[in-house]
Amino acid sequence: MKKQNLFEIIYQDKDILAVSKKSGMLTIGTPKDPDHNLYHYVREYLNLHREKCFIVHRLDRDTSGIVLFAKSFEMKERLQKAFEERNVVRKYEAVVREKLPLGLNKKVVQYLFYDKRSGRVFIANPKEKKGLEAITLIRTNNYIDLGTVLDINILTGRQNQIRLALHSLHYTLIGDDKYAHDDAKKMLLNEYYLELPANLRLKQNVFSIRPLWLSNTKEK
DSSP: OOGGGSEEEEEEOSSEEEEEEOTTOBSSOOSSSSSSBHHHHHHHHHHHTTOOOEEOOOOOTTOEEEEEEESSHHHHHHHHHHHHTTOOEEEEEEEESSOOOTTOEEEEEEEEEEETTTTEEEEEOGGGTOSEEEEEEEEEEEEETTEEEEEEEESSOOTTHHHHHHHHTTOOBTTOTTTTOOOOSSOOEEEEEEEOOGGGOOSOOEEEOOOSSOOSOOOO
């Protein structure tokens, strides 16, 4: 695959770069795989234009969608503060195998912690005062042949947050082999919308891509 096909540029100016990441690619490298990742390829692209590259946030390897990069350390700090203060709107779409009633709304509040020994994220008991709060808003939107399409808004950005929220509801996220044990080749989870707060005074603060499965037409 040619490098220019590994990600799609959605928007860029002198301060930021927004791209669409493909499913199956890490956002940032690991010691075992330092080169095949989105950050590596975006940095190569920006280096050719004599611009710097700073990662702002991440998507899981098997999640596709919008990833934002800063072109200066100062902008990186400003953007990450907005994420930390929960001032960024992040919308995802997902497909689960169950046929659920349309228009169903769920709010999932969890406390998640990463276990270094197993390399997995777990749900903590709130009484244990362990882990980081994860808030996920889920709405059933439409049907496709594979199942029910969900419209999801996350108020926090935790590793594996959406996957664990769906798992706790006993929904089977297609392609999630870690928690749902689904053997589809591709995980159907995509971030299609990202909105930054207006007080950052960016030239553009809303970024979106065309949803893959989400439809405005709600079937009954």
